[in-house]
Each structure stands twice: as structure tokens, then as C-alpha cells.
Amino acid sequence: MSDKLHQNLAIIGHVDHGKSTLVGRLLYETGSVPEHVIEQHKEEAEEKGKGGFEFAYVMDNLAEERERGVTIDIAHQEFDTDEYNFTIVDCPGHRDFVKNMITGASQADNAVLVVAADDGVAPQTREHVFLARTLGINELIIGVNKMDLVDYEEGKYEEVKDEVTDLLNQVRFDTENASFIPISAFEGDNIAEASDNTGWYSGDTLLEALNDLPEVEPPTDAPLRLPIQDVYTISGIGTVPVGRIETGTMEPGNNVSFQPSDVGGEVKTVEMHHEEVPSAGPGDNVGFNVRGIGKDDIRRGDVCGPADDPPSVAETFQAQLVVMQHPSVITSGYTPVFHAHTAQVACTIESIDQKLDPSTGEVAEENPDFIQSGDAAIVTVRPQKPLSLEPSGEIPELGSFAVRDMGQTIAAGKVLEVNER
């Protein structure tokens, strides 16, 4: 573990655009390939009388090596730049994993979007960009990859850059916070060192751009928001809610409120890893007990917050969503299940307020009759049971959701405004 500032970095993009190769290349160039992979390579190289440590070997063995491991960190790999310690999350391509990305524990701070120069914007490019936007990714670095396959042509790079810029505008991603770099993850161009193959490009290499990312502030300034995962009765202790703190801090003595169950009390003890702690913060998995709260007073899906700044409960809420897949069309009255933090609640899309133009991000149609796969829209939603949510502009950790129906993730979105109960 290094003492550098930490960032979670998502690698996103369409399948076969070179995400895994880029992950391998970043580990290789920063000397972060696991020691045992290098050792194994040395042994094999000596047997065959070959020298040097080759990138191709890393790619062949990394995935296999990780699959053999049993550690909990199997889904994550780390590397350092001068400023930061990065944990890489190589995002799955399939849209049904979107729910996991939204309700998961480690949300990415920034992302590298990989777009193949010979293919341009593809369906998952679009979905991942929207997901990045929904998950509150601050900065996007776009690696226009596989430049070697288009003979390092500047025209091809500019073409893809324009295409991606259109896409970013469409999801209202501030293009000021996006930077483009022509790369080849396979050949190593513009990853650690400026490439001679792209003389027309004078910007940062990928590692320089990563090192220049702004610092990430943990969300300790926001009010406490702790979605309840489970509620237990522990003998000798009483009612113990368990969950992961998303924002803010919790300390014994705090007066807290559980919403939408609408009960509250004083926190007596907070435990983490079976030890009593004086304070717990974002990312901590805690169990705690609260004076006067019974097991049946609160439930999974409740959010715990300060009594004087309680979690919002939506009578209705307005949201921006993107339809990722739906066999027909979505009209007002449609009632799928919304997954937000630990809550799963059937919600009716009461009205479709605006459809957004895919090429400009401007409003294309007011009050459209329907939306379908690929559409981005602003909708008003009415939960069928009380649901605690926050506007993503205020508390992004509690402001995103996945929409599921028929065993599939059909849409993802973020809350714009909550009309409280």
C-alpha cells in the first residue's frame, strides 16, 4: 500500500475496443505486474533461452493468473503514478452489470473511455458514457485506441474525436472535463512516452493525463447517509441495523432518523470489524444500535441520516434516464422495479417530460408519447412504496438508480429533483 492519494479509475468502452489490453499495458508500463507473474516468466524464459520481459507475456498470463487467485481483490488491480495510487476497475461490457456498478461499493472517481480508432463510437461506448455520467464520474480521459490499425492517421483520430464529442454533448457531459489521446495499448504508443508515430499530436501521454487528474475529496462534508442493508436483533444488545456509510460520518451520541420508516433515536454504539469505534465515515461497513428502535421499526432500503437533516422521501421525483434495452416502447404508466442503494421499489413512470436529441443533447421533443432503446429522456416517477432518494446534484451517492424488468436491466438514470412527501 502506498501513501499516495488514492483514486478509483474505471476503464470503460465497447467490447473488443481494447480495455483489457490497456489495463495490461498500464500495469506493465508502471511496473505493477504482480511479482509472481514476472518470476514465472523468468523461469519460462530461461528454459527456452529467451531474454527480456515482454508485454505479450503479460497479456497472456494476467487474466489466467487472476482467475487462479482467491483473494477478494480479484476484480481490482493497482498501479502508481507520481501523484496517485490508482485502483483499476475494468468494467464488464454487458448491460446487466450496470445495476452492480450503480449499487456497488467502490464507485469510480474518474474514467478512461477506450474507443477503437478503426470502429468509432459503438453501442457499449454510448452506454458506458451514460453510466459514467450517471455514476458521477468527474473527468473522462478518452483513449482513441488501436491507432496502429489506422496507420496513425490524424484524420481518423479527429473523426473519432468528433464522434465522441457529440456523444458527450448528448449526455450533457462537460467536454471541458474530457481530454483525448491517440494511443495504441498493444504497441504502447502515448501511454508512458510520447510516440514518434503520432508527430501531429503534442498533448499529454495517458500516464501524464492520469497523473494530472484533480484530487478526489471523500464525501465527508455531506450529511450522513447510510442505506440499511439488514436489521438484526442481537441478544444483549438489541436492534442492530447494518450497512455501508455512503456519505458523512456517524458517531455515538448522534441523533439519527430512518427514512422512509420515519423513526429515530440516539446512536449508542457503532461497531466496525467487531470493534467499537468513536467515528465511522464513507465506505465503512458498520453495525450500530439506536436507543428505542425495535427490529420491526426499520427495514432494508431505509436510509439513516441526521435527525436535523433527514434523508429525503420522494412522493415523486424527476430523473434523467437512458433506455438501454427494451423489447417495445416505454409509455407513461409503465411500472418497472427501480434499484437504488439497498432499496428495490416498483415505480410508475408518471410522465415522459422531454426526449433529448441524441446529437446535440438539446430537448428534441416535449411530452413525447413514448421512448425506446437508445433514447435519453427526462421523466417524472412515482414510487409505489415510500422511497428515500436524493438529487444527484446534492448527494450523487444516493442519486442514481438502475431500472429492471423482465430479468434485465432496461435503463439507468440519475435523480434531478425530489418532490418530498
Add this chain to the structure above:
Amino acid sequence: MGKVAANMKIMPHSPEIDLDELQERLEASLPEGAQINGFERDDVAFGLVALLPTVIVADDAGGTEVVEDAFAEVEGVESVAVEDVGRI
């Protein structure tokens, strides 16, 4: 298509549940196509211990829902959550 590792978190019904037995029941319930790489345990609070299996599924298999549903049905399981997913 590659494979995806999901770090899952299984909370038992109570601190009294035998975790070794629960682990065996989870392994037995695993749907076809999915694979458990290993289990870790996490001390949560007040005697509660979470089981943390790392489950491997195919990227094109369409998410972790089938595994989540199977685990949720296992005796002694209070809740199932997916903490992290990533390609391997």
C-alpha cells in the same frame, strides 16, 4: 467475451449460523456456468460475520442476478449484495 469477477457479500440470518455449513450450502446452490473462486470472511459488528465469495461469471451471461437469486434462497441467508464487479 471475457469473464467477470463479482465480489459478493452474504449476510447470515444471525451470529449463531455455522458459517462453514452455510458456505457449503452456497457452493451447492451455485447455478451452472458460475464458479466460486474462494470465500473470505469479514467481521462486521456485534458478532455478525459476512461471507464474501468471489464469483466468476461470463461477461456475456448477463449479470449476476441468477447467482444472487440462487444464494438468496439458501437457508440461513439474510441478504445478498454485490459489492464490486470487474473483468478479469
